[in-house]
Amino acid sequence: MTFTRFFLRRMMMVIPLLVGIVFGTFMLIRVGGLDPVGLLAGPTATAEEFDIIRAELGLDQPLWAQFGIYIGNVLQGDLGESWLSTRPVLDDMLDRVPVTLELLLWGVGIGAIIGIPIGLKAAFKPDGTFDHVSRFFSLFGFSIPTYWLGLMMLFVFFYLLRWAPPGIGRIGLMVSQPPEVTGTYLMDSLIAGDWTAFRSALSHLILPVTCIAVIAAAPIIKHTRAIAIEVISSDAVRYAKASGLPTLTVRRMVLRNAATPVLTFVGTELTGLVGTTSLIEYVFAWGGLGQYGLNAIINGDFTAVQGYVLFLALFSIFVFLIIDFVVFLIEPRAELQ
Amino acid sequence: MNLLQVRDLETHFISRDIDNRVRIAHALNGITFDVEEGEILGIVGETGAGKSLTAQSVVGLLRPPARIVGGQVRFEGRDLLTMSEDDLNAIRGNDIAMVVQNPRTSLDPLSRIGDQLIRIRRAHSESSEAEARSRAVEMMTAVGIPDPELRLSAWPHELSGGMAQRVLIAMALMNEPKLLIADEPTTGLDVTVQAQILELLRDLVTRMNMGAIIITHDLGVVANFCDRMAVMFAGGIVETGTVGDVFENPAHPYTSNLVDATPERLKIGRKAVFGGAPPDLYNLPDGCHHRDRCRFAREECSTPPPLREVGLKHVARCHFAGELPETAQ
Amino acid sequence: MPSETTSMALREVTAEPEFSLWQRIIGLTRRSPTAAVGLGIILFFGMLALMAQYLMPHEPELVYAERVLHPPSSEHLFGTDGNGMDIFSRVIYGARFGFGIAIPAVVLALVIGIPVGLWTGYRGGMVDEALMRFFDGLRVFPSIILALAVVAATGQSLINVVIVLGVLDSPVFARVVRSEVLALRSSVFVESAIAAGNPTWRILFIHLLPNAIQGAMAQTAVRAAWAVRISATLAFLGIGIQAPTPEWGAMIRQGAEFMISGQWWVALFPGVALILLVLGLNMFGDGMQEILNPRSRAEK
């Protein structure tokens, strides 16, 4: 199967999902007992003012017509206006994407770099001491509340040791921000060659990234181990062993065969950990998309909530598509699936 | 000369249930047989008798909870079960080659066929890439794979079951093994290919003085291609002897049933046809394991039957081996 | 004749060996220390929740105005919070919220998920296909965010939190039950039950359910852990449960601001309690899954 056909088929599968997601986010604020009109109009509004706002929002139309309008708007990139920031939700979010991606990618990346070798090592000697320790660590990572871990880190590394900056923002208050290129201070300061800014940005990154990495590593360890054990006990690997192939060859075969499922899992982690990242942003006042979304949820800014949820769903689909393509490229069996 | 001697081999599935009680499935209970150079031993028996497990125990293919709990497997006089991993790896895939029952899942899904053939050749001999490649083509031609050159670059998932079967046989022959163990090597192949492959095996055995074990539930294969046969039932070998002796004078009631009841195509069905289900491996009956299904069962049968010699190298595990009434039907 | 086969086959599948609870607990401890420790932690918190009145030295919402933010002392073992309430008592009381939310949420998820899984697995077809697609679709939303957004959108009461968590969690159970039903659907005992003329509901709930439920049961502890975590997260964000309710997440929220000014005890203790309970549930669930996995039952 050619790449184009593969691509087209994937796209065909994504479209109904997209429609479903848009419908889901559309319904999100309509099923609830909330009255966006009341929120917008305020307590002192008159009945006419209510009607005007209702008409402005299209709420005087039947539900399906509202959905039509909503889809039309979404397709034009109009996700409505946030009443907290009084700016278009899409603009608000696009500004914040790189800021969040910076945390998420570093966190999951480091989590994977730590977690995958641990999971593999545990799988090669199941029930050894290392396996038990790593299993406990992984269970612990599953159980620790993200935000609490962030708070504890702040207490230890900022309050007690003074190694880390206070958990507010992404760069020191006294440090001038580097000119914007990528939207992340770390990259931008590198590009600008501004070492003070770079150091400050880096020091602000360390704690939140560590938190995310710890929480990302737990499921990565667990799944890598399970995948590798599955591969090791597969017919193919046992047959290779029984054919007297050198241990190194067999081990390489195990790694190759585990690579695709592990990679796929790390990819899904990327989407699953958006929630964790949001909480970490909230604790560290990071000011990215995650914090924006949580604030919208907390403050009942429903246009923004809607946009945020839609955005996350699109992000997930995007990541899943990328995983599919990578798998297609590295895996000879992909066309079977 | 004796190539392989298996003595009192016992393989059990040992696990624990939810209440932490140990449960043991007595899957192989004292398997004893020999394979000589230049002969083919056929192992027959119904599904679940333990044929594959015997082969897997010999080459170390078991996976938990299966475990060898007793006995010896001597290859050219050395016990494979107590040998170091390195010594073992020098032998298996090289002197002992195995064709497993599930060829499609046993090939490395992420390596091309050719690479796998070459890999196994080079793991055991000092041959160059090119040399190994030409040997691979040769072997693939020998097992009747069309367009061998082209197939070298095929992926395992592109092969049909029968083709994968043949690739596995080619792989087993890459290093000119002294002993070849083939677990149902011709199931899934059509009759002509089947005959072709068995002829090839037969020819290799004669020409290179190789020893071979063919596991099958096709008595026709045994009758036409094997020198000696072993009949398995419920994890034990109930009768061994030359093919001629066993077919003409079956000494064990199970064998005689088998030989009588397996007509033209000589295939043992998937279901146990003779008198119901096989015994529960977790609770084997005392004495003869065949008791519940045996037409001749008597009081003596509640004690374990001995191996009785009924002819030259023709033995059966039955109290009344060789004394069974001929006419009993 | 068919009914006879049915009962025989059924006895074979559902027959339990003689069994005593005590023996099973001992067995559990030996088979999986992880599960045993987890169970111990769960029981400990269960006891805290049940006997909170007797164990709390102070009323959980009683304000000692003159003792705001006192560090741990013999009078206030875990110190006092920004309102001058006794953190030790509040942590004990908080166990009630952990169980009070997790148990009904998981029960709700089971009540929804199991019938759905049974039915779709048994019937297959379009509905099954559509539902599985729908469940797949749900995966594109990070679970925390989805739960937060739905609770926020549907109104922030405790009962709403329970309902939302239960509903969002039900696909997990539907999936495991469905996959077991798929494996059992063509087995002898189901076919003979159909041949014997049993109505569908009987086949689903009398014949399939007992054999298909093991996987779901093994998931309950892990899902309960999820429910405890998410409900605490909601409270931490001030959604659903509000301060000064003695709920752990809400208490951590109160303590957050004091973390960088050094009053660590306000957020530390409720967090430790939360971790322990979630860890206990996860350990128990992980151990149970291991025990139920035939591959790991090999005797070493």
Ligand SMILES: Nc1ncnc2c1ncn2[C@@H]1O[C@H](COP(=O)(O)OP(=O)(O)O)[C@@H](O)[C@H]1O
């Ligand atoms: N994990 C297991 N636990 C218990 N018994 C098993 C397990 N796996 C296989 N068996 C039993 O081992 C026996 C031997 O199987 P096998 O050697 O594959 O039979 P054959 O190749 O003769 O058909 C079978 O009766 C099977 O039921």
Ligand code: SF4
């Ligand atoms: S020992 Fe008895 S039961 Fe066993 S095969 Fe011989 S006659 Fe039958």
Ligand SMILES: [Mg+2]
């Ligand atoms: Mg077999």
